[in-house]
Amino acid sequence: LPEHFELSNGDRMPRIGFGTWQASDEVLEKAVDAALEAGYRHFDSARAYENEAALGCSLRRWIGDNPARRKELFVVTKLPPGGNRPDLVPEYFNASLRDLGLEYLDLYLMHTPFAFEHVPGDLHPKNPDGSMRVDLTTDLIAVWKSLLKLKESGAVRHVGVSNLNAEQLARVCAVENPACLQVEVHLLCQQPALLAEAKRLGVPVVAYSPLGSKALADMLAEKTGRSYPDLLTLEPVTRAAAALGRTPAQVLLRHALQRGIAAIPKSTNPQRIQQNISVWDFELSAAEMAELNALDRGEAGRICDFRFFPGVEKHPEFPFKK
Numbered sequence: 308l309p310e311h312f313e314l315s316n317g318d319r320m321p322r323i324g325f326g327t328w329q330a331s332d333e334v335l336e337k338a339v340d341a342a343l344e345a346g347y348r349h350f351d352s353a354r355a356y357e358n359e360a361a362l363g364c365s366l367r368r369w370i371g372d373n374p375a376r377r378k379e380l381f382v383v384t385k386l387p388p389g390g391n392r393p394d395l396v397p398e399y400f401n402a403s404l405r406d407l408g409l410e411y412l413d414l415y416l417m418h419t420p421f422a423f424e425h426v427p428g429d430l431h432p433k434n435p436d437g438s439m440r441v442d443l444t445t446d447l448i449a450v451w452k453s454l455l456k457l458k459e460s461g462a463v464r465h466v467g468v469s470n471l472n473a474e475q476l477a478r479v480c481a482v483e484n485p486a487c488l489q490v491e492v493h494l495l496c497q498q499p500a501l502l503a504e505a506k507r508l509g510v511p512v513v514a515y516s517p518l519g520s521k522a523l524a525d526m527l528a529e530k531t532g533r534s535y536p537d538l539l540t541l542e543p544v545t546r547a548a549a550a551l552g553r554t555p556a557q558v559l560l561r562h563a564l565q566r567g568i569a570a571i572p573k574s575t576n577p578q579r580i581q582q583n584i585s586v587w588d589f590e591l592s593a594a595e596m597a598e599l600n601a602l603d604r605g606e607a608g609r610i611c612d613f614r615f616f617p618g619v620e621k622h623p624e625f626p627f628k629k
């Protein structure tokens with residue numbers, strides 16, 4: 308299996324990246340140091356995670372005064388939902404660039420197709436009743452064109468999208484293909500139709516929450532009463548892991564790779580960080596793949612449906628139907 312996606316200009320995006328959501332600054336800096344040490348070169352962040360500065364700190368320490376090292380990295384961040392307006396793209400991009408402390412970024416993603424109102428200093432603006440201040444006027448294509456303009460200016464090498472459904476992806480591709488589509492993909496939410504559409508359109512897919520994002524799943528279970536099984540303990544996973552002498556997490560990541568997509572697992576533990584990138588030297592058999600494929604629960608398996616932002620499904624571009 309190729310360890311990279313080759314992008315339109317020949318740049319290479321490593322197919323195992325490092326996820327950074329839900330890590331405090333101090334913890335994240337140490338985790339990124341460990342990830343660099345383990346060989347990760349692809350780092351996924353977002354304005355909305357509010358930890359770009361910590362990521363940047365660690366990356367800049369590693370780069371030192373060696374510009375060749377910057378070129379080894381593939382650094383990704385995202386336009387927050389509160390900045391989903393064409394005129395706001397440069398401002399939010401520059402804030403990310405400044406906080407990361409880098410001269411350029413490799414990939415800038417539209418985080419979501421829906422939008423919150425732009426409130427300076429508040430990335431998650433709420434109404435007095437606790438619902439989100441949703442900006443219902445989003446022009447997805449105009450925002451996409453604004454990202455493309457950013458790429459043309461040379462500030463970022465690639466632009467892409469995240470959390471789009473198949474219909475939205477096709478609409479964006481009608482203007483110009485994104486460098487990638489980043490969406491939730493894991494055993495319970497395998498998204499075969501979306502992956503097929505992305506393949507048809509020629510858009511590489513990056514899986515977030517490839518291990519089932521336990522922290523998010525637990526948070527949502529508490530809020531919604533829905534329960535999410537722990538992917539790492541599912542029988543077909545542990546059976547394949549035992550047969551191959553690998554860990555359950557490695558089986559999940561290998562499953563994603565063998566489906567032709569990239570994955571950005573997050574961990575703050577040096578051993579698990581190392582484990583998650585050591586997935587290139589074994590193979591799941593066709594029978595094991597079939598067993599794992601059969602665990603898909605479709606839409607019911609989705610963890611991150613954004614409904615933890617009350618009122619967000621009213622947005623005309625809300626991507627997920629019940």
Ligand code: A2P
Nearest residue numbers: 516517518519520521556572573574575576579
């Ligand atoms: P930790 O940071 O303590 O390792 P996802 O990438 O799907 O969001 O999942 C991240 C969650 O999975 C985190 O809770 C993380 O915990 C845990 N995790 C990451 N790598 C492994 C691994 N190799 N084995 C078990 N759990 C892992």
